[in-house]
Amino acid sequence: MIEHIELFFKSIFIDNMVFAVFLGMCSYLAVSKKVATAVGLGAAVIFVLAITVPINWLLDQYLLQPGALKWLGEEYATYDLSFLSFIMFIATIATMVQLVEIVVEKFSPSLYNSLGIFLPLIAVNCAILGGSLFMQSREIETLSLAFNYGISSGIGWFLAILAIAAIREKIRYSNVPAPLRGLGITFIITGLMGIGFLSFGGMLTGGEEENAETKEQAAEVKMISEEDKELANNTKTIK
Known part of the structure; x- marks a missing residue:
């Protein structure tokens, strides 16, 4: 239980996808102009990470790792399919993103239109693939920990884009120096937020x-x- 709680909070605050390893910055900067849009994309990222990280953990444990195929028989115990990790992980992510796109278009057309091209681009969002790769490199031992890591990593990315969206909505009415308007002040605020999260x-x-x-x-x-x-x-x- 303690291990789950520790992994949950570390993934949200210390190992935050945006502030610690700068993954998913394209969507983070482009879709963070409005809070409503940021909430929709953040929820989609949480869902995709929560599904893809456990599925990719199962693929890694029972198919890709050296000796993972021993459950098929002793003659397969020496097989190493780890070179297929990227292809398998991306295929899983693309499938889940397609599912999310269909659901959002069906039940929330306004959100689907506001997200635009960035919803299908979740499939190539480096934060999504990074979640599975970090899960693999950290050698997470159980499926429940993998699910925990997927959820918490998504929540961390969600909090990051939600916070910057709220700040950018307010900052429109602030007297920002002309050279820093737009992405300039956004990068500065992101750096300060990163320091706060890492603390x-x-x-x-x-x-x-x-x-x-x-x-x-x-x-x-x-x-x-x-x-x-x-x-x-x-x-x-x-x-």
Whole structure:
């Protein structure tokens, strides 16, 4: 349970797709002019990541990894299909994005029209593919952790585009210097937001180091007290 909670918050704040590794920046900058549009695209990204990361985890575990085909028989245990990772992951992502596009067009035509070309472009959004590749490189062990990572990574991207969209709506009425209007001030705000998100790293990782130091100090104190006791017993014996 603790592992799930830790992965959830780290994926949202510390390893945020936008602010930590700068993935999905094209859609982040182009579709963040209005909050309503940003919410729609962010929800679509969450859905696609939540579906594709677990599916790609299953593909990686039972098809692509070296020795993953041993469930077919011992003669397949030496097979290594890892070179197909990119093709398989992209095929899964493209399928899910097509499904999202059909659903959005059916139930929310206005959102479909406002998203325009950026909805099908989720299929080549590097944040989506990055979620599956990071899942693979981090060697996530269970399907539930993969699902957790997909959801949390999507929420992190959603919060990033929602925050910048809200700021850009307000900043229209601000007196921004002419050379910085548009993408200039957007990049500056994104950098400041990135610093803010990364500052959560001390809260989520500092405790572990502190606990380790505390345990080490406690062990040293215990060792010293045992040595003092032994020395006192030896002194009594000599007397």
